[in-house]
Amino acid sequence: MANPLKCDLCDKPATVHLTQIVSNKVHKVDLCEACAQAKGVTDPSGFSLSDLLLKASLNPESGPGAMRCESCGFTQADFKKHGRFGCPACYDAFKGMLEPMLDGMHKGTKHTGKIPQAALARQTLHERLSKLELDLSDAIKSERYEDAARTRDEISQFKQAPDQSPPR
Amino acid sequence: MTIASLIASPSELTDAASNKTAIVLMTRIRLARNLAAQPFPGWAKPAQRTRIAEICTAAVAAATPLKRSLNVAVDQLGELEKQILVERHLISRELSGSKQGSSVIISKDQTVSVMVNEEDHLRIQVLRAGFQLKKTWNVINELDTALEASLDYAFSPTLGYLTACPTNLGTGMRASAMMHLPALVISSQMEKVVRAVNQLGMVVRGLFGEGSDASGSIFQISNQTTLGESEEEILKRLTSVLQSIIEHELNAREKLLEADSGKLFDKIGRAYGIMQNSHLLNSSEAMNLLSLIRLGIDLGVFPDANRSTIDRLFIEAQPGHLQHAQKGEFDPAQRDLLRAAHLRSEFANFVRPDFTLINSNGKN
Numbered sequence: 001m002a003n004p005l006k007c008d009l010c011d012k013p014a015t016v017h018l019t020q021i022v023s024n025k026v027h028k029v030d031l032c033e034a035c036a037q038a039k040g041v042t043d044p045s046g047f048s049l050s051d052l053l054l055k056a057s058l059n060p061e062s063g064p065g066a067m068r069c070e071s072c073g074f075t076q077a078d079f080k081k082h083g084r085f086g087c088p089a090c091y092d093a094f095k096g097m098l099e100p101m102l103d104g105m106h107k108g109t110k111h112t113g114k115i116p117q118a119a120l121a122r123q124t125l126h127e128r129l130s131k132l133e134l135d136l137s138d139a140i141k142s143e144r145y146e147d148a149a150r151t152r153d154e155i156s157q158f159k160q161a162p163d164q165s166p167p168r
Numbered sequence: 169m170t171i172a173s174l175i176a177s178p179s180e181l182t183d184a185a186s187n188k189t190a191i192v193l194m195t196r197i198r199l200a201r202n203l204a205a206q207p208f209p210g211w212a213k214p215a216q217r218t219r220i221a222e223i224c225t226a227a228v229a230a231a232t233p234l235k236r237s238l239n240v241a242v243d244q245l246g247e248l249e250k251q252i253l254v255e256r257h258l259i260s261r262e263l264s265g266s267k268q269g270s271s272v273i274i275s276k277d278q279t280v281s282v283m284v285n286e287e288d289h290l291r292i293q294v295l296r297a298g299f300q301l302k303k304t305w306n307v308i309n310e311l312d313t314a315l316e317a318s319l320d321y322a323f324s325p326t327l328g329y330l331t332a333c334p335t336n337l338g339t340g341m342r343a344s345a346m347m348h349l350p351a352l353v354i355s356s357q358m359e360k361v362v363r364a365v366n367q368l369g370m371v372v373r374g375l376f377g378e379g380s381d382a383s384g385s386i387f388q389i390s391n392q393t394t395l396g397e398s399e400e401e402i403l404k405r406l407t408s409v410l411q412s413i414i415e416h417e418l419n420a421r422e423k424l425l426e427a428d429s430g431k432l433f434d435k436i437g438r439a440y441g442i443m444q445n446s447h448l449l450n451s452s453e454a455m456n457l458l459s460l461i462r463l464g465i466d467l468g469v470f471p472d473a474n475r476s477t478i479d480r481l482f483i484e485a486q487p488g489h490l491q492h493a494q495k496g497e498f499d500p501a502q503r504d505l506l507r508a509a510h511l512r513s514e515f516a517n518f519v520r521p522d523f524t525l526i527n528s529n530g531k532n
Contacts (some may be wrong), residue, residue: 072207084287084332086211088204088322091330098334105335107369108396111328113339114309116316123204123320 007032069093129158169238169276171249175492179256179278179483190466191414192299193346193386193479196257197308200331200340201290201315202322208332209270209285217269217285224284227318228273233280233311242270248497251488257295262286280311287332288340290315299410301343301403309399328395338395343403345410346375350385350463351420354435358382361413369393370409375455384455384482389413421467425526433523436464443515449508450500454485468527470519481514 005014007030014030067076070093074086085091091098102109132155139148202208206220221241229239242250242263250264259272263286270285283291292315294308322330328338336342352358362372371392374382389410391402424432439460442449449457462478464470483489485507491497494506 071205072211074211078211082210084210085208085334087207088202088324088330091324091327102334102337102395106338106393106395110326111324111338111395112401113328113341113398114312115325116321116323116329118313119316119319119321120323 005030007035009035067094067097125158129155132158169236171238171240171245174238174274174276174278175249175252177276177278178480179258189298189475189479191347191349191417192410193348194257194295194297195300195304195343195345196293196295197301197304197341197343198291198293199308199312200288200329200336200342201292201312201319202288202330202332204320204322206289206322209266209287209289210332212269212285214268217267220289221269221271221284223319224282224290225271225273227315228282228284228290230318231311231314233307234273234275234282236276237280238272238274238276240271241268242266242272243268248488248492251486252492255483255486255488258293259283260286260291263291280307288336290319299345301345301407301410305343305399305403336394338393339397339399339402341394341399341402342390343406344388344390345406347387347389347410347413347417348385348459348462349387349413349417350459351424352417353382353385354432355420355424357416357420358387361416365389365409365413366392368405368409370406383452384459386455386459386482421463425467429526433469436460436467436469437521437523440464440515440518440521443511443518445512446508447512448504449485449511450504451485451487451507454507454511455482458482458485464521468525469521469523474519477514477518481511484510 005017006012007014010032012032012034015033016031016036018029018031068074069086069090071089072087074090074093076094076097079085079090079094085094099109132151136148136151136155139145139151203220203223206212207216209217209220212220225239228234229237242259245253245264250259253259253272253274254261254264256278258274258278258281260283263270263272263283266286270283272281272283274281279295281293283293292308292312294304294311296304296307324330329336329340331337331340349358349361352361365372369392371390373388373390375384375386375388389406391406394402397405439457442457443461458478458481461470462475465472465475465478484493487500487503490503490507490510493510498506
């Protein structure tokens with residue numbers, strides 16, 4: 001063999017070549033004997049191809065430079081190693097490499113299921129309140145006292161509404 | 169509630185057995201949820217993990233279905249206790265091996281369990297005996313909504329619930345059914361079924377999840393993908409896949425009876441004989457024999473009233489339960505002796521098989 005395929009998980013020559021069609025999408029994985037055994041590919045009772053694809057698609061050499069999450073310090077190399085993200089903000093930080101990966105992994109790339117209504121409403125409210133507080137301190141700093149008074153009233157109105165307290 | 173009293177009480181899995189649970193033994197749904205602006209458990213520092221656990225356990229323990237529940241840190245549990253919870257599908261293997269800051273809250277009736285700081289901050293699980301995806305979803309959906317009233321979930325309008333692993337994004341939901349498929353195994357059709365199920369975007373695993381073997385002809389079938397479909401759509405798809413597997417299993421049973429009933433009766437009869445007389449049984453062999461007796465019950469060879477005994481023994485034959493019952497830790501060879509002794513005594517007065525009572529299709 002002139003140019004043998006390498007295993008997607010380690011760099012040994014691949015001897016197990018797997019093609020699976022899930023929901024009309026073709027997925028291909030090349031593995032060496034040892035990784036195939038370790039991942040249970042040879043076990044007819046089932047294994048998770050999506051996990052394999054996830055690991056295989058995470059080549060740190062590919063993609064633009066080394067991405068890093070500002071929020072938790074997680075790097076692309078960390079992701080390759082763990083196969084898990086560091087924090088919710090990582091999904092923004094690694095957006096670029098995520099999208100093609102999700103396309104192969106899921107039925108679609110957009111969430112259409114349940115939405116945490118209560119939590120989101122609370123969050124929006126919290127954001128509005130912080131914005132108002134910012135406006136207030138700005139107004140005071142620039143001596144716009146009429147604006148400041150109006151903003152202060154709005155804030156107290158917000159805080160009085162019983163179910164509209166900001167989250168802890 | 170204490171761990172000791174929880175272990176001593178019967179679980180949903182064994183207590184609710186009826187002919188309605190003939191092929192689908194149990195339905196289970198889990199939701200992965202995380203707190204906004206907190207690192208995921210695998211990346212969080214010990215102090216952060218502790219703080220996250222405090223926030224989560226306080227909210228979970230206050231939810232209605234989890235009042236008077238067991239609420240315990242994983243590092244407070246003994247090895248055997250953890251193993252028992254794994255065998256009852258109440259915690260994962262991953263949680264049982266996790267570091268400080270992980271805990272679990274389990275409802276008194278053992279149908280609801282919430283793992284804190286497993287792979288995600290929260291892994292909420294509801295299980296029900298039999299084929300009850302809709303009911304299970306209603307219960308877990310309500311609990312999730314109740315938790316959301318006090319917890320800020322990490323959520324993105326486009327990606328849904330944000331999870332440590334991108335394979336759980338979106339709904340964060342894994343719905344699964346534990347199925348007993350002896351006829352498909354005996355007639356060597358399981359490989360074909362697994363392949364077909366995979367193509368429909370569902371996964372087949374062994375009794376204890378990823379990487380476990382399928383002894384006892386028990387399989388778990390669950391959805392593979394979580395993003396791009398609503399919970400209802402996923403459940404609808406899973407339901408139709410499960411129904412078609414049930415259909416195939418029933419057909420396979422009919423074929424086995426038509427083609428060579430003698431061979432099938434011999435298997436069931438021998439299983440009965442071994443249960444009554446053996447002195448060494450490893451857990452895999454015990455599971456396979458129990459599976460044959462269970463098939464016998466489905467076919468009418470044994471009375472339906474004995475089903476709950478068999479489902480209980482499926483659990484009691486597991487290493488953790490066996491050692492707990494014998495009040496000690498034993499090596500595998502000693503366990504095989506103890507397991508055989510336990511099954512011998514259970515089968516000493518077990519009604520004899522009557523092969524004239526066979527109902528041709530097993531669809532009782």
